[in-house]
Amino acid sequence: MSEAVAVSRRGSVCEILLNRASVHNAFDEHLIAELTGALRAADADPAVRAVVLTGAGASFSAGADLNWMRSMAAASEADNRADSLKLAQLMSVLNFLGKPTIARVNGAAYGGGVGLIACCDVAIGVESAKFSLSEVKLGLVPAVISPYVIAAIGARAARRLFITGEVFDATEARRIGLLHEAVAPAALDEAVDRCLHWLGKGGPVAQGEAKRLALRMAGMTSESQAAVDADNAALIARLRVSAEGQHGLSAFLDKRAPDWAKES
Template sequence: MDASLLQCEHRGATLTLWLNRPEVHNAFDEHLIAALTEALRAADADSAVRVVVLAGHGKSFCAGGDLDWMRRMAGFSHEDNLCDAGALATMLATLAGLSKPTIARVHGAALAGGTGLVAACDIAIATPEARFGTTEVRLGLIPATISPYVIRAIGARAAQRYFLTGERFDAAQALRLGLLHEVCEADTLDARVQALAEDLLAGAPQAQADCKRLVADVAGRGIDPALIDDTTTRIARARGSAEARAGIAAFFDKRAPDWRS
């Protein structure tokens, strides 16, 4: 992984991945995409990492695709564009599918692919000055690879508007749409992210991974006998797990469970 593009900061069981191209507002190209994919996979495989925070150095979180990268893409063959777009789609899927909880720490611009990164995280918190937008249409492009995550976050109706207009919107609107969970002042952003990370560390790691799969599998499904059977099986399996036995025993013993030590 190229440390000049992406910096890893460990603080206890929390890993912060800092996008580190401030001179271009952390816009990503094929190299940053590869570095972030590698770092996410490594974090998922590291049992010492419990929470992953995605952040950006400089004035912005992520301004989307790098202009030089997009200029080069215009000259690619169809096969080359498939490969290049596949790398971006893989990075987003890796982020969204991480077994550990993820937090987007957002400030400044979070445009196009930057909006996609926010939507692909489990929890998103931003400063009031943050700005969002699926601006691809204004360059003759479409927000295809980020669309599953943005639509999941804000719904099809809102996505239809913002995909078509390419207009930018502020943090207050992002909160109303569901893209953000919280907005806080810049001088309290790091403290709020840390507090959220501490809340996440209080949960059992396997239970959190199962919760992420539960949401992904249940969202949008009709409540029918198949879904009821599925969720019944999931809670029965969780009740019988070693993690649940340890957590319940710790509760009655009035002590912290093992995963909090």
């Protein structure tokens, strides 16, 4: 692993750290590839009973990296589609991982960071954490992560948060189901360890089947998700190269308000 992701073992627990604290653990193509690889390696290791995903520094993940966004703004629709499919693959791998997963939400999560949380089986975060699905402010939508976020918080809450892009706190995140627990920063590790304690009592085969059962009963399978991912990748690619998407991305990168914000 390079510096983007750090993997460590604590007994039968695989701990995966988003390790780009200087940019609030923002996504770029390297982090996406390395995190996908780390998750697959943990899934294939019979000695791993559970996976804990967390962030370095003060944030869990700020979503898309600015330089990555800049390169995608200049890319073709086909390249944007291919890029979006890689992110979709990451989310699918995490969502359908055969081992129990815990999101240890140590700080703020925006955009794709919210997607990672929604893909985990259990999400425990600090009370001070802030969250946002802010893509509409750029003239975009949270297309790739939408199936997982909607599965976590429901369509009604998602409709509001998708269209407002508002920032919400850990209390609200827990109320709508994005977080299972919101605790004081000093109590975060204790809360994660308590969950790991209970996970350690279950049969690993049964846990994998129980996870697949819950997903299947909710209408989610890895096979059906592949078709959804293709459609959502095409949607975000089309929006990124659209006039509104190009204007929104340019405004964001130039640190100015888009025209529609000035008019509202």
